[in-house]
Amino acid sequence: MTQSIGSAAKAIGITPDTLRYYEKLQLLPPPGRNAAGRRVYREEDLARVRFLKQAQALGFSLADIRQLLRLRESPTRASRTVRELAQRKRDALEVQMRQVKKMHAELTRLLALCTGSGSCCPILERIEGG
Amino acid sequence: MTQSIGSAAKAIGITPDTLRYYEKLQLLPPPGRNAAGRRVYREEDLARVRFLKQAQALGFSLADIRQLLRLRESPTRASRTVRELAQRKRDALEVQMRQVKKMHAELTRLLALCTGSGSCCPILERIEGG
DNA sequence: CTCGAACCTGGAGTGCACTCCATGTCAAGG
DNA sequence: CCTTGACATGGAGTGCACTCCAGGTTCGAG
Numbered sequence: 001m002t003q004s005i006g007s008a009a010k011a012i013g014i015t016p017d018t019l020r021y022y023e024k025l026q027l028l029p030p031p032g033r034n035a036a037g038r039r040v041y042r043e044e045d046l047a048r049v050r051f052l053k054q055a056q057a058l059g060f061s062l063a064d065i066r067q068l069l070r071l072r073e074s075p076t077r078a079s080r081t082v083r084e085l086a087q088r089k090r091d092a093l094e095v096q097m098r099q100v101k102k103m104h105a106e107l108t109r110l111l112a113l114c115t116g117s118g119s120c121c122p123i124l125e126r127i128e129g130g
Numbered sequence: 131m132t133q134s135i136g137s138a139a140k141a142i143g144i145t146p147d148t149l150r151y152y153e154k155l156q157l158l159p160p161p162g163r164n165a166a167g168r169r170v171y172r173e174e175d176l177a178r179v180r181f182l183k184q185a186q187a188l189g190f191s192l193a194d195i196r197q198l199l200r201l202r203e204s205p206t207r208a209s210r211t212v213r214e215l216a217q218r219k220r221d222a223l224e225v226q227m228r229q230v231k232k233m234h235a236e237l238t239r240l241l242a243l244c245t246g247s248g249s250c251c252p253i254l255e256r257i258e259g260g
Numbered sequence: 261c262t263c264g265a266a267c268c269t270g271g272a273g274t275g276c277a278c279t280c281c282a283t284g285t286c287a288a289g290g
Numbered sequence: 291c292c293t294t295g296a297c298a299t300g301g302a303g304t305g306c307a308c309t310c311c312a313g314g315t316t317c318g319a320g
Contacts, residue, residue: 006296008146016297017279025277036286038297055195062277083241090237097230103189107220111213136266146267147309155307166316168267192307 002032008041012049019049020102027066059089070104131173140170142179147180156236157182157196189219 005016010017022028028048032040051072055065064085071082135146142149150190152158158178162170181202194215201212 004296005298015279018277020298021278036297038286057233058236059230086237086241090234090241093230093234093237097227097234100189100227100230102218103187104223104227106188107216107223111216111220134266135268148307149266151308166270168316223314 003041003046005039005041008046011046012053014049014053022049024050025062025066027062027069041078059093060085064089133171133176135169135171138176138179141176142183144179144183152179153183155192155196157192157199189223190215194219 005009009016009019019028023030026043031045032042036039048069052065052069055068056062060068067085068082071122132139133141135149139146139149153160158175161175162172164170182195182199185198186192189218190198197215198212
């Protein structure tokens with residue numbers, strides 16, 4: 001069963017433009033074409049795109065994903081490289097999480113102080129105070 | 131006490147380019163100039179930049195900060211608008227936190243499964259499996 | 261006095277991940 | 291048959307926050 005670029009994109013939840021963009025970046029191999037020169041996607045092609053999107057949802061960049069896809073294709077599926085990639089990504093997420101948490105806590109604290117009615121604003125004061 | 135753009139930038143921990151960039155975006159008012167036409171920063175100017183950087187550290191974008199700076203300058207310091215800005219930002223951070231947490235948990239789970247030695251890779255399988 | 265560092269300006273380039281555009285071809289419904 | 295919509299291409303534009311460059315002036319140390 002094959003699909004046009006439009007229905008393939010819809011099935012995955014992206015746009016045809018994005019699909020062509022991934023192809024241009026060589027994240028996806030050129031799909032087949034029909035007699036009229038239009039792209040034809042097989043289930044296998046869709047699986048690759050879904051893999052890409054899943055990895056993206058796990059926080060990997062397209063550059064990371066380029067690696068991941070190559071490893072996925074490789075016959076030995078060199079597990080160690082993937083593991084290292086995942087580990088680095090997890091470390092980065094930890095740092096990000098701490099930062100986001102800190103910002104959130106601070107804003108929560110400031111919002112609790114702030115009635116939104118007074119003429120003085122604890123939020124501005126906090127930012128000013130450093 | 132006044133500063134050259136270089137020492138002002140250093141004091142804040144940014145580059146002169148960034149300082150000029152903020153000025154171009156009108157996030158900072160044009161500072162004074164000396165006889166030779168070089169920028170001269172007063173303590174007051176530095177305070178504004180520090181405010182900007184603090185707000186940035188709290189997760190505000192430059193567009194947000196433009197608002198914040200205007201409000202800071204305003205005579206009434208309209209607290210309600212600031213509060214709304216902060217609230218929206220906090221909500222966004224909550225969403226972001228949940229996402230980052232989820233990705234982190236998933237990667238941790240996968241890394242626990244993955245020895246990095248076997249020929250099969252749970253991480254790739256997970257991404258494939260959807 | 262000289263030399264290198266710091267400064268000035270306007271504008272271009274970066275990185276990420278798309279997104280949109282103009283122009284043209286092709287296919288299916290009414 | 292005609293229109294409308296999906297598809298094709300190459301290339302430009304978006305948004306964010308810088309960052310760098312060329313070409314010229316000025317400052318401060320020796």
